[in-house]
Amino acid sequence: MSLALTAAVDERDLDLELEVGDGEVVALLGPNGAGKSTVLALVAGLLRPDRGRITLAGRTLTDVGAGHTRTFVAPHARRIALLAQDPLLFPHLDVTDNVAFGPRSRGRSRADAARTAATWLDRVGATELADRRPAQLSGGQAQRVAIARALAAEPDLLLLDEPMAALDVAVAPALRQMLKRVLSGQSALVVTHDVLDALLLADRVYVLDGGRVVETGPSRHVLAQPRSAFAARVAGLNLVAGRWREGSVHSSSGLRVAGLAVGEKPAEGAWVAAIFRPASVGVFREPPGGSPRNALPVTVTDLEPRGDLIRVHGVDLMADVTPQAVADLGLAPGDRVLFSVKATDVTVYTS
Ligand SMILES: Nc1ncnc2c1ncn2[C@@H]1O[C@H](COP(=O)(O)OP(=O)(O)OP(=O)(O)O)[C@@H](O)[C@H]1O
Numbered sequence: 001m002s003l004a005l006t007a008a009v010d011e012r013d014l015d016l017e018l019e020v021g022d023g024e025v026v027a028l029l030g031p032n033g034a035g036k037s038t039v040l041a042l043v044a045g046l047l048r049p050d051r052g053r054i055t056l057a058g059r060t061l062t063d064v065g066a067g068h069t070r071t072f073v074a075p076h077a078r079r080i081a082l083l084a085q086d087p088l089l090f091p092h093l094d095v096t097d098n099v100a101f102g103p104r105s106r107g108r109s110r111a112d113a114a115r116t117a118a119t120w121l122d123r124v125g126a127t128e129l130a131d132r133r134p135a136q137l138s139g140g141q142a143q144r145v146a147i148a149r150a151l152a153a154e155p156d157l158l159l160l161d162e163p164m165a166a167l168d169v170a171v172a173p174a175l176r177q178m179l180k181r182v183l184s185g186q187s188a189l190v191v192t193h194d195v196l197d198a199l200l201l202a203d204r205v206y207v208l209d210g211g212r213v214v215e216t217g218p219s220r221h222v223l224a225q226p227r228s229a230f231a232a233r234v235a236g237l238n239l240v241a242g243r244w245r246e247g248s249v250h251s252s253s254g255l256r257v258a259g260l261a262v263g264e265k266p267a268e269g270a271w272v273a274a275i276f277r278p279a280s281v282g283v284f285r286e287p288p289g290g291s292p293r294n295a296l297p298v299t300v301t302d303l304e305p306r307g308d309l310i311r312v313h314g315v316d317l318m319a320d321v322t323p324q325a326v327a328d329l330g331l332a333p334g335d336r337v338l339f340s341v342k343a344t345d346v347t348v349y350t351s
Pocket residue numbers: 011012030031032033034035036037038039
């Protein structure tokens with residue numbers, strides 16, 4: 001076992017246990033205020049629990065009993081690297097020196113640390129950025145460098161806090177693929193709102209709600225089995241699980257969703273999950289024309305204002321549309337409509 005945590009923070013009504021195995025990538029999912037950031041702060045040593053014990057790679061990092069602290073290792077001595085949304089590179093150092101910082105502070109020679117930096121920059125596909133300053137990097141490039149810097153420090157555990165959230169949707173897929181590759185064999189805890197991150201990066205997920213663990217298991221089980229409609233919902237995505245036949249997912253409730261498979265093409269009849277964002281869904285009374293689209297029959301159960309958009313809820317599916325569209329369609333609960341989504345906006349994941 002790499003990380004074992006038991007902790008209670010009374011002020012935040014948090015009380016939970018969780019573990020990360022050696023070389024395992026674990027995702028923390030859950031709605032706003034569920035306690036995800038609090039868990040990261042506890043592990044990183046930025047927060048002392050009221051009661052709890054945290055061990056990592058055989059070392060006790062935190063051990064707090066009723067009213068007294070037996071052990072509390074300082075953040076910098078925990079052998080943990082934190083990768084936040086904001087890459088937080090040192091502005092006055094070039095990319096190589098940023099990445100070499102961890103090995104240097106662990107006592108490696110300048111040449112040795114520079115070699116380690118070069119290796120990691122190669123692994124994250126950022127070799128050509130080696131001589132630049134952080135101000136000369138795009139958001140996606142800076143995040144690659146931040147990943148190299150975190151891993152070059154050889155942490156016992158890597159904490160990732162919404163690593164993709166600040167990025168352009170166009171660069172996120174490439175970065176996600178790269179992260180998956182470099183995280184292989186590294187123990188990591190990833191906080192995310194994005195079910196795709198959980199599916200693609202993590203071996204296992206914990207779903208938190210109200211400071212408690214409400215669900216845990218292998219990512220694909222938690223996110224593809226019926227119970228996980230909850231997990232998909234907290235992460236704000238639509239999920240249709242079923243069998244893969246002729247390029248579409250066929251659910252037991254009779255839905256058919258065409259989409260693009262991630263990685264290898266699923267075998268005919270394989271158990272798969274189709275995932276798509278509510279914002280990719282259009283709502284229609286009649287089958288839409290134009291490019292080939294999925295058209296899923298849905299009975300509207302609720303209309304929920306969310307910022308500038310209205311979330312149209314069906315029994316299992318959600319669409320985010322403009323108030324104008326809701327008015328034009330005269331939508332009300334009980335209406336039978338079609339949810340339309342392009343096959344190219346649907347990701348199919350093999351369980
Ligand atoms: N600095 C703080 N002081 C006191 N209470 C806090 C603090 N930060 C968070 N909380 C409370 O602790 C609980 C857990 O919040 P936390 O930020 O860990 O949730 P989260 O799952 O990370 O949410 P989000 O997805 O919004 O980042 C919430 O009730 C929150 O209001």
